[in-house]
Amino acid sequence: MTSLPKGFRATGVAAGLKPSGAVDLGLLVSEMQATAAGVFTTNRVAAAPVQLSRRHLRRGVARAVVVNSGNANAATGSRGLADARAMAKTAGSALGLRERDVLVASTGIIGVYMPIAKVLTGIGAAAGSVSAGGLDHFATAIMTTDTRMKVAEASAGNARLVGVAKGAGMIAPEMATMLCFIATDAEVDRGVLYDSLHRATSASFNLIDVDGCRSTNDCIFVLANGAAGPVDGEAFEAALVEVCRSLARQVVEDAEGATKVVAITVRSASNVKEARKAAAAIASSLLLRCALAGADPNWGRVLAALGVSNIPFDPAVVDVWLGGEKVCERGAPGPGDVQKAGAAMGEREIEIIAELNRGGAEATVLTNDITAEYIRLNTEYTT
């Protein structure tokens, strides 16, 4: 439904990477050179497309993104790197561009070589089918265990920003995210684009935690082709943050097997970094997230998770609210109604607040419950 910004075309085709025959190869193209920036995974084992795109982005410009699902092209050595280059080169040839104008991204199983002949054939087909109305096909092509496509848009002056993402598994703070592509017709200076993207990532994808794992393939690309003319830098960044936050939230909402969205807020920390670290520590507790699945108001697990966050807080002054009930006061059982807290945890949206009583900073991390369905999905992923 969402249309692309001016000067962009996109598509998604079935290249045969997914055994189901679903759409698995996407192409996003700008009619003119675009300023481009990226954020990549911090995982030391970076997939071939990550290595290649990082190199291509050094120039700060790009014309197209080719992406596939079904195979991550990670842990595939020099052959994997050659495959990623072949994807860029083939897309470039088909579109009249150079290899270095094309960014590449992949998602799927790690440690298996790409069925490259199928992929290159698919790229040829995709190049012939890009259209201004092709966003949904592109957004569908990047899905793996996602149950729905993730699209968000915002505007800044005359310009529009449209982003798509895939997520569902392996999302955690301190990483880029799974895959996210943002197209905008704003005219943005290269430095502004880079800085805005990094700040927007910190305020969105780095504040969600799905399963504590950072993938080998995570990346976020933004292409700004200037077709709508210049925009105010602050307005642009605000719109970028809006798109990234919406997509990050959609990723959490569609997390593998999850039934709930949980906002974990840490208040009165010494500084924002500490608040984020504390909230992330709570979010990453497997035991707490089991309790969330069971609507169990076991706030002790919040304190226990905080206790291993390496933050020098005083447990004797911590307060905890679960679903609006102050279940813990000064590190001991509080006046809140634990039954009501348990009832609130049965809702689709849950709020947990930990008050450290140390300073004036706060942060919120979004996460989800972990269910037996998550385990099932990840137990059966390749076999």
Added chain:
Amino acid sequence: MTSLPKGFRATGVAAGLKPSGAVDLGLLVSEMQATAAGVFTTNRVAAAPVQLSRRHLRRGVARAVVVNSGNANAATGSRGLADARAMAKTAGSALGLRERDVLVASTGIIGVYMPIAKVLTGIGAAAGSVSAGGLDHFATAIMTTDTRMKVAEASAGNARLVGVAKGAGMIAPEMATMLCFIATDAEVDRGVLYDSLHRATSASFNLIDVDGCRSTNDCIFVLANGAAGPVDGEAFEAALVEVCRSLARQVVEDAEGATKVVAITVRSASNVKEARKAAAAIASSLLLRCALAGADPNWGRVLAALGVSNIPFDPAVVDVWLGGEKVCERGAPGPGDVQKAGAAMGEREIEIIAELNRGGAEATVLTNDITAEYIRLNTEYTT
């Protein structure tokens, strides 16, 4: 079946903490003053009994340990501390000892006040029932979600060492463990006992990972009453390591919902610390542990977990063996038979080896698979 070392008596009684009516309060007593040492959780939120026992152990001696399951007495503030003191005092009175001669440990739900009247009555009953043959009752009293009691023994010269542990959930490296109590009739110098216990812990409980969480209540106590006379320090430490390793392994074997024991070895690391850190990073990957449950030879998850270990290894030279098959060579698919690796992962015991090709150090961390049953147990724990 295992008898206690000379001069020790023990028991377990039902104090009514567990709704099931099962045995939930244990007492271990030495007939004479014992040299004593402890290792405690590194969780900043330390339970009341941990705070109290840490203080009591400063003198390096103890005569008794009182322990309950069903309630952790953690996040219970000053009332919790008073309850822990009352446990030590009541046990001391009943046994003719001072409060400071008694160590206290608790395990169970966090953030709920102890039903202290029941506990103190139980302590009175326990004090009247300690016997030289009471080890099994004591070992049973500390169980929570454990499916069986955990006992190990070893000898050093004329002395015997007998240990019991509870575990199952919340066990991870860099912690003391859940609960572990070791009694020995060896005569050991206080400093030797302390150092030996810390080294034995590093070589056992700190090399297992069940769910990445460190509890508020973990502790290991060793009491050496000297009834069997002096022993060689090296022989004693070797026996202590043997007991701790056996108990650590039993904890992993009985991990909540687990069906497999997985030995993760990192070889050719720069030093032992790095090897342990790398092995622990692999062991803590939720995605890998789902793959282990499903016997899925998805070795990419081993590499992806290594990639977030913060160790500056080169992914392009890493080799990985799964069940004896070299599935990854120099960071890419290896010559090993992935089908065979998958078959090996169907066994009860699985071996994963990652060769970093950086140096000469190695370490092994024991872990287990994560199953839907683990989620179920921890979803339904309190409600």
